[in-house]
Amino acid sequence: MNEENLAEMIIKCPACGIxxxxxxxxxxxxxxxxxxxxxxxxxxxxxxxxxxxxxxxEQNDPAKYVIEINKNNLSVRVVRSQSATIEIPELGVKVEPGPKSEGYVTNVEGVLTRFEDAVKKALNLFEDAQSQENAKVTLNNIQELKKGNGTATLIMLDPFGQSNIVSENVEVSEIPEEELRELKTGFAHIEDN
Ligand SMILES: [Zn+2]
Known part of the structure; x- marks a missing residue:
């Protein structure tokens, strides 16, 4: 992957205003x-x-990408735009776009690392034993997948076609109408009244 710096600017921080x-x-x-x-x-x-x-x-059509997570696919390139939903149904984990969601270029292993970090954060927030136990099981499952043990399914849905999983092993399909309606897009709604 080639990369080239196009611009570097000093700006006013959008968070602290400095x-x-x-x-x-x-x-x-x-x-x-x-x-x-x-x-x-x-x-x-x-x-x-x-x-x-x-x-x-490159603009694509809205699409659903499905790839098996296994030891051979860990290095497959993933382009996740701000508006994409990513889930691993077997582990019960899902990231939906929100105002703070990020777009990034990574690989399947990198997606697992992002889920791992999110579950670790959640683990610190949970106070009841049952939720902590569930989070620990999920964390362990993610870590096993990263080591190349076992398989699961990575699903990415992008209503704007800005995302992609770049592999010949990926299954690309249209997003079914009813799924498309339920997808979050990450845009905040502004009421004008
Ligand atoms: Zn700042």
């Missing part, structure tokens, strides 16, 4: 068998704020 230290970096990534992706990362050393997003320059 001027002159937060950096916005725009990169162009060229992903084999897919195309060009623009990745923007904002980092603020003052408050620790970090946000990334990707825009794919």
């Amino acid at each position: 001027e002159g230290v937060a950096k916005s970096i725009m990169k162009e990534l060229d992903i084999p068998h897919f195309g060009k992706v623009l990745e923007t990362t904002i980092q603020c050393p003052s408050c620790g704020f970090r946000h990334s997003d990707v825009i794919t320059l």
Whole structure:
């Protein structure tokens, strides 16, 4: 994967409002068998704020991507836009787009790491024994998959066709009408009254 820095700017931090230290970096990534992706990362050393997003320059149709997570597919490239929903049904984990969701370019292992981090955070927040136990089982299952043990299914749905799983082992299909209606898009609703 080739990458090229297009621009680097010092901006006012969108989180803490401090001027002159937060950096916005725009990169162009060229992903084999897919195309060009623009990745923007904002980092603020003052408050620790970090946000990334990707825009794919090639527009696709809304699509559902399904790939088996197994030891041979861990390095498969995943482009997740801000508007995509990702889930692993066997583990009962799902990430839906929200105002804070990030777009990123990673691989199947990287997606598992993001779920792992989220479950670890949840584990610290749960107070009852049952929820903690469930989270520990999920965490263990994710870690086994990362080691290449066992299989599960990775499903990604993007109503705007900005995401992709780049592999000949991926199954691409249209998003069924009723599923499309229920998908969150990540856009906040603003009431005008
Ligand atoms: Zn800041």
